[in-house]
Amino acid sequence: MVDHYLTRSTQTAWRVYDGEAVIILAEDSTLNTLNAVGTLIWEAADGQTPVGAIVARICEEFDVEPARAEQDATAFVDKLCQRGLFTLSRLPQRQP
Amino acid sequence: MDELSIAIAGLRTVVAARSSDVTGVARDRYQGFLSPGVSDWRIEVDVRAGPRPLWADDVVVARDGSPARFLITREDFAASVDLDRRCGSVTFASLDEFSVDTFVRIFYSLALVERRGLIAHAASLIRESRAYLFCGRSGSGKTTLARLSSDATLLSDELSVVTMTDGPARCHGTPFWGELARAGEDLAAPLAGIYFLRHGDRHVVEPITPRRALERLLPTVVFFARDRDLTARVLDIAADLVEAVPCFELTFRRDPGFWEVIERG
Numbered sequence: 568m569v570d571h572y573l574t575r576s577t578q579t580a581w582r583v584y585d586g587e588a589v590i591i592l593a594e595d596s597t598l599n600t601l602n603a604v605g606t607l608i609w610e611a612a613d614g615q616t617p618v619g620a621i622v623a624r625i626c627e628e629f630d631v632e633p634a635r636a637e638q639d640a641t642a643f644v645d646k647l648c649q650r651g652l653f654t655l656s657r658l659p660q661r662q663p
Numbered sequence: 664m665d666e667l668s669i670a671i672a673g674l675r676t677v678v679a680a681r682s683s684d685v686t687g688v689a690r691d692r693y694q695g696f697l698s699p700g701v702s703d704w705r706i707e708v709d710v711r712a713g714p715r716p717l718w719a720d721d722v723v724v725a726r727d728g729s730p731a732r733f734l735i736t737r738e739d740f741a742a743s744v745d746l747d748r749r750c751g752s753v754t755f756a757s758l759d760e761f762s763v764d765t766f767v768r769i770f771y772s773l774a775l776v777e778r779r780g781l782i783a784h785a786a787s788l789i790r791e792s793r794a795y796l797f798c799g800r801s802g803s804g805k806t807t808l809a810r811l812s813s814d815a816t817l818l819s820d821e822l823s824v825v826t827m828t829d830g831p832a833r834c835h836g837t838p839f840w841g842e843l844a845r846a847g848e849d850l851a852a853p854l855a856g857i858y859f860l861r862h863g864d865r866h867v868v869e870p871i872t873p874r875r876a877l878e879r880l881l882p883t884v885v886f887f888a889r890d891r892d893l894t895a896r897v898l899d900i901a902a903d904l905v906e907a908v909p910c911f912e913l914t915f916r917r918d919p920g921f922w923e924v925i926e927r928g
Binding site: 577589596600 | 878894
């Protein structure tokens with residue numbers, strides 16, 4: 568996954584409070600709230616940044632071991648892909 | 664055409680129908696909110712019996728090709744509204760007060776967005792010229808609080824309108840009632856506080872952050888459109904609201920003492 572590109576769904580509306588995101592998915596009005604690490608991933612999911620670079624930022628900003636950061640980020644990305652909030656692609660995508 | 668005009672939160676809508684039976688239902692249901700004058704919206708109403716599905720489907724609000732045109736469908740009515748032209752039409756399967764009221768609630772949830780307004784599952788009351796909003800789902804105590812507030816002016820025990828049009832947030836009375844089965848007053852006042860309800864054995868008011876308040880408020884907002892742009896606008900209004908107005912969790916028991924705790928808070 569680390570060499571894939573992560574893109575936020577265009578069908579979302581969101582705001583960040585004190586470093587934590589509140590996201591609504593328009594198609595079913597579900598509400599998702601993210602912690603600080605999740606919010607970093609969310610904001611970085613611009614379709615242009617590989618997951619590996621996002622993981623490196625997590626390690627830098629939250630003082631986490633790379634293996635642990637990659638494992639947690641992968642699980643988080645999988646979950647949000649299943650909810651329709653992210654898409655993963657092999658090639659860079661247009662900015663959401 | 665027979666016509667009447669209703670206004671909720673200052674948004675005036677002409678309801679027009681070929682039969683005075685139709686406008687009669689609306690006239691009876693919204694009698695405290697009839698308001699002749701220049702209208703903001705016009706809705707044409709028809710009743711046409713047709714085959715009804717065997718199950719009660721949910722409300723569907725979907726964009727109809729043009730960016731501002733939405734179709735609203737439920738088992739008992741089908742409607743089309745144009746947010747730019749501020750007009751629409753609705754056909755009911757039968758002349759039923761409940762169906763009419765359901766449509767009006769959904770219609771206003773769309774129409775108020777332009778005024779930076781929201782409809783929330785919340786009781787609201789005016790006390791000493793200030794409005795208080797008590798948010799919660801069914802069973803959270805909205806009607807109980809309204810019943811315990813005999814010295815306050817009822818705006819609604821079920822669905823309240825808040826606008827952020829210009830200046831401070833204001834809470835408006837609505838004809839949308841819950842267990843109280845009584846419409847609110849057609850009044851408005853500056854919103855002093857937003858309270859998220861929790862039953863308990865004592866009265867406690869605890870301030871909460873805007874983020875926590877937004878998480879609590881959004882599930883109570885009446886909004887059916889599965890549309891990114893409108894959803895973003897609703898989120899903006901809700902987010903501005905919780906930043907502009909103090910928000911609290913209110914734990915309460917069944918006596919009017921909660922007002923004392925609110926006033927102290």
